[in-house]
Amino acid sequence: MNELFLDNTVLPTVCALDSRAAPEPFYHADRVLDFHVLIYVSEGSIYVTEDGTDYTVGEGSLLFLKSGLRHYGKQETPKGTRWIFFHFYLSESTQPELVPDISDIGVYEPLQSRIMLPKQLSGLKGTLPERRLTELIEYSRSNAPDKRFRLNLMLSRTLADIAFFASSEPTLADRIEAFLERHISEPFSSQALEREFYLSYKRLAAVFARDKGISMQQAHRRMQLAEAARLLRTTDLPVGEIAALCGIPDPLYFSRCFSKEYSSSPRDYRRKMSGSY
Secondary structure (H helix, E strand, C coil): CCCEEEECCCCCEEEEEEEEECCCCECCCCECCCCEEEEEEEECCEEEEECCEEEEECCCEEEEECCCCCEECCCCECCCCEEEEEEEECCCCCCCECCCCCCCCCCCCCCCCEEEECCEECCCCCCHHHHHHHHHHHHHCCCCCCHHHHHHHHHHHHHHHHHHHHCCCCCHHHHHHHHHHHCCCCCCCHHHHHHHHCCCHHHHHHHHHHHHCCCHHHHHHHHHHHHHHHHHHHCCCCHHHHHHHCCCCCHHHHHHHHHHHHCCCHHHHHHHHCCCC
16 A cells, blocks of 8 residues: 555655645646655645555545655646645665554663554544644744754654554543644633533543643643744734634733743744744
């Protein structure tokens, strides 16, 4: 099936990434590339044939295309389709594939392994992999002075998150996390959580803290602040408006929370990310 493997000893190397929207219907380009491609579709569908296999990449789905293999479009991608793409290189590792192992790590034991990336994956709307992919695109457009160094690190983490997401069914804690992510702009609500999951708040809180090592309120607040940081990097919105959009309407309280999380005030963070320091 022409899968790719992520090696934990060598970073992937980004060579291009961006987002696109189709102003008119089009056929995917007919080509053979010397790098791998990751396509994630946020709206619409993209149709790609690779090595004789037809793929439909629908909303909330991703597809990996392998270097050296011809891929092209047999069917038109419809107008209005939106997607993001990553072009990258991976090492051709011979490390053993990752297997579950909870034993203690030995002294001087090299932790070498690799994990298979899914050829295609759906159901990613509102999940951690979708958030990671979006963060990568947004960070690539920032003026952060260490951007080129960090992008490969961020891609490695993102690919690992995709691989682990594909290899396991979402747990209750994962579903709670996705729910909190979808409700970033709203105040934290124990009642809303109970209505969503048909479980007591006490039970939900215990499961989440056990699996994630953090309370639901803390996780929700970190998500809100991460969204605020994204808006500070990518927009010119006033800080007070960003605070309200992220569910923290009190600007002074927002500033205190943000400064604690990022060791920088919102305004200083914006200046730093814009390279104006």
